[in-house]
Amino acid sequence: MIKRNVVYIAGSLFIALFVIVYGISTMPSRLLKVRNEAYLKMAGGYNVFLHLPRADARWDTFVSPSPDLMYSVLVFNTGEHPIVVEFPPPSRLLGQSDGCGQYGQLCLYRKSNRV
Amino acid sequence: MKVFVKIIVTVLTGILIGYLGIAAAFLLEATDAVVCNSNSWKTLKGIGSADANALTRAFIAKIGLFANSREEAIYFLAYPGDSGEDMHGDRHYRIISRKPIPAAWWAITLYNDKRFLVANKENRYSFTTFNVVRDKDGRFVIDIAPTRPEGAKNWLPAPKGERMHVILRVYHPAPELYENIADYPLPVVKEVE
Numbered sequence: 001m002i003k004r005n006v007v008y009i010a011g012s013l014f015i016a017l018f019v020i021v022y023g024i025s026t027m028p029s030r031l032l033k034v035r036n037e038a039y040l041k042m043a044g045g046y047n048v049f050l051h052l053p054r055a056d057a058r059w060d061t062f063v064s065p066s067p068d069l070m071y072s073v074l075v076f077n078t079g080e081h082p083i084v085v086e087f088p089p090p091s092r093l094l095g096q097s098d099g100c101g102q103y104g105q106l107c108l109y110r111k112s113n114r115v
Numbered sequence: 116m117k118v119f120v121k122i123i124v125t126v127l128t129g130i131l132i133g134y135l136g137i138a139a140a141f142l143l144e145a146t147d148a149v150v151c152n153s154n155s156w157k158t159l160k161g162i163g164s165a166d167a168n169a170l171t172r173a174f175i176a177k178i179g180l181f182a183n184s185r186e187e188a189i190y191f192l193a194y195p196g197d198s199g200e201d202m203h204g205d206r207h208y209r210i211i212s213r214k215p216i217p218a219a220w221w222a223i224t225l226y227n228d229k230r231f232l233v234a235n236k237e238n239r240y241s242f243t244t245f246n247v248v249r250d251k252d253g254r255f256v257i258d259i260a261p262t263r264p265e266g267a268k269n270w271l272p273a274p275k276g277e278r279m280h281v282i283l284r285v286y287h288p289a290p291e292l293y294e295n296i297a298d299y300p301l302p303v304v305k306e307v308e
Contacts, residue, residue, distance in 0.1 A: 008121055012129040019133020024140060028172035057234035064230045066284060067240040068222045105187065 032109075035062065039073045046077040049087070141170060150296050155304035156191035156283060158296060185293045193281035195304040202281060204233075204274040207260035207307040210281075213300040215253065219287035220244040223257060223302075225271045228278040235272035242269050257302075264307075 038061075043050035051072045055065035065071070076083055087106055149157050159171055162182045182190065194200070195208060202208060210223060224241035227233050232240045247255045248268040258267040261275045273279055283301070285292065292299045 008125045011122075011125045012132060015126055015129025016132035016136060019130055020136040020140065023133065023137045024169050028169060055232060056238065056240070057232045059232060064224075064226060064280075064282060065232065066222060066224060067232060068224075068243050105183070107183065 036075050040075050043073070043075065046075055047083055049074045151194075152191065152297055152299065152301050153303050154197065155193060155195050156301055157194050158189060158191045162190065185288075185296075187287065189285045189288050189293060189296065191283040191285070191301070193283070193304045195306055201278045202259075204261060204277050204279045206273075207258065207264060208273075208281075208304060209307050210257040210259070210302045210304050212254045212256070212302040216244075216285055216301065217289035217292050217299075218244075218285045221283065221285045223271075223281060223283050225259060225273065226280040226282065227274040228280075230280060233272060233274045233279070237272065239271060242271070255302075258307075260307075 039050055040046065049072055052061060052070070053059075054070060055061075055067045059065050072087070074085065076085070085106070087104075089104070150160060151157050162171060162185070182188075193202060193208075193210075195202065204227070220243060222241050222243040225233055242255075242257055247257065249255045255269060256267075257269040257271060258264045259271045259273050259279075259281065260267075261273045263270045263272075281304070
């Protein structure tokens with residue numbers, strides 16, 4: 001009887017360990033997968049830049065947006081061939097009259113990590 | 116039948132312990148990875164870095180978009196006072212600058228409990244290097260309150276009846292800041308009685 005209970009307890013602990021390791025190691029990629037699928041849908045597919053509007057109180061694309069930044073997202077896939085990324089200057093996205101600055105940056109991320 | 120029930124209980128217990136373990140790991144990581152500044156701001160070590168571990172990545176993925184490295188941008192979350200409590204939209208807070216923030220530009224942005232921008236008549240969501248009103252000596256004060264405090268030059272309308280979050284973003288910080296995150300005299304955040 002005691003032996004059998006030890007087996008059940010060990011089983012529970014093994015499952016707990018699996019849940020912890022699997023849950024933590026895959027959490028970033030699972031969250032990003034959900035986001036990437038949403039961006040792909042909004043952009044219309046891979047290798048298409050999605051230039052988002054300036055954030056305001058109606059914004060619900062992602063949490064903690066900066067109203068002082070313009071966000072562009074490109075979900076790219078180099079599985080079939082290399083790609084060239086062309087990024088328009090912010091002034092062309094908004095128009096010079098909107099007072100946007102010259103600051104801009106392009107960051108690459110892989111599925112779960114920053115490259 | 117009895118064995119079947121025991122197996123189900125074993126699996127469910129394992130899953131429950133596993134989820135509790137994940138929560139505990141998050142808590143330990145969050146405590147260990149936090150850098151505090153001026154009893155007002157907190158930021159995470161390793162944010163935006165290729166060396167960041169899975170917990171940091173998961174945390175960032177949950178509260179915001181992709182993060183930059185420390186040399187490009189630092190993100191501070193406001194936690195005024197000793198208690199570490201979240202800020203609340205029914206209260207009045209004041210952000211008081213001490214020294215210029217050494218960076219290409221910075222922005223202080225207010226969010227509601229769901230971490231979205233707060234709707235208000237003035238469409239005012241943030242103050243930045245470029246639009247904050249400063250005193251003659253270059254310092255500034257930002258008031259965060261549900262109604263405009265008398266004499267406030269920089270007012271961020273707070274969301275009534277809910278918790279809120281304030282983020283200080285510092286872009287292209289100078290080494291004197293990113294090499295000294297805990298001690299650089301950033302603006303202080305205080306609750307106004």
